[in-house]
Amino acid sequence: MTVLRYCLFLFMFFPLCVVPAFGSGSCILCHEAINRPSMKELHAEWNDSIHSRMGVTCENCHGGDPEKESKDAAHRGVYDSMDPKSTVYYTNIPRLCGRCHKHEFLEFKTSAHYETLMTKGVGPNCVTCHDAMSTKTLRPEQLELFCGMCHNARMSSFPDIVSQAREILLKMEGTSRKVARTEASLQSAREKGRTVRKAEGFLKLAKHELFACRQDWHAFKLGRIKKRLDGVDTLILDGLESLRAAEEEAK
Ligand code: HEC
Numbered sequence: 001m002t003v004l005r006y007c008l009f010l011f012m013f014f015p016l017c018v019v020p021a022f023g024s025g026s027c028i029l030c031h032e033a034i035n036r037p038s039m040k041e042l043h044a045e046w047n048d049s050i051h052s053r054m055g056v057t058c059e060n061c062h063g064g065d066p067e068k069e070s071k072d073a074a075h076r077g078v079y080d081s082m083d084p085k086s087t088v089y090y091t092n093i094p095r096l097c098g099r100c101h102k103h104e105f106l107e108f109k110t111s112a113h114y115e116t117l118m119t120k121g122v123g124p125n126c127v128t129c130h131d132a133m134s135t136k137t138l139r140p141e142q143l144e145l146f147c148g149m150c151h152n153a154r155m156s157s158f159p160d161i162v163s164q165a166r167e168i169l170l171k172m173e174g175t176s177r178k179v180a181r182t183e184a185s186l187q188s189a190r191e192k193g194r195t196v197r198k199a200e201g202f203l204k205l206a207k208h209e210l211f212a213c214r215q216d217w218h219a220f221k222l223g224r225i226k227k228r229l230d231g232v233d234t235l236i237l238d239g240l241e242s243l244r245a246a247e248e249e250a251k
Pocket residue numbers: 026027028030031034058059062063064065066068069070071074075078079080081
């Protein structure tokens with residue numbers, strides 16, 4: 001509404017003002033109408049992604065100018081992914097995603113994966129695990145497939161990495177559930193008028209640490225993630241303990 005009113009205002013006073021017909025979305029408008037099956041599929045993947053819901057659009061990753069209507073003008077700066085100039089060329093991908101996912105990128109840069117990707121071209125990059133346009137996170141039962149394509153008895157120096165990683169990802173899910181349950185207990189204690197300040201402190205710290213564990217994945221130091229998760233579990237126990245103490249006190 002406000003945009004419309006603003007444009008009407010401009011039209012009244014500056015008759016030459018042109019409302020851009022495509023706003024900021026020529027990429028989407030044109031691409032969603034392309035009928036080739038492979039292109040349709042890619043578009044649907046993006047459309048269903050968290051990026052699409054959060055307003056991360058084509059030009060954020062591919063460059064180009066979404067205000068231009070014609071393909072050639074819009075495509076200026078857009079290159080095929082096989083072209084080293086492309087923002088989505090395989091060795092440029094970590095830096096591209098890292099523009100918004102800074103912490104993950106910084107951790108990733110310390111990993112053997114990044115090292116082999118950049119020097120030998122064989123390590124995984126962000127889209128090996130998260131996909132390019134659909135943007136998924138990995139579930140424990142998928143690691144066999146995803147990590148196993150390189151870490152298996154035939155090809156890798158560390159075939160047992162997959163089972164270790166699965167165990168830790170499962171643990172991380174378990175810890176997330178514990179955090180959620182503790183949050184619910186905290187809420188009901190709060191409603192009963194208990195003193196929950198201390199428990200709140202523990203839970204806040206636990207959530208912060210859990211978030212850091214997710215980002216920490218990207219250094220692929222599995223032992224370090226496990227230790228940190230143990231720390232989160234301890235914080236949750238401390239939080240529950242202090243809720244119990246507050247309950248005792250109220251009796
Ligand atoms: C007027 C239509 C049109 C617009 C606007 C448009 N594209 Fe495209 N785009 C196409 C077509 C058609 C293809 C298929 C490849 C071909 O045949 O050149 C394509 C291909 C692509 C590819 C594959 C790589 C390549 O260069 O072939 C990417 C990436 C891409 N477009 C991104 C974008 C982005 C980002 C924008 C907006 C800044 C955009 N497109 C705007 C029509 C368009």
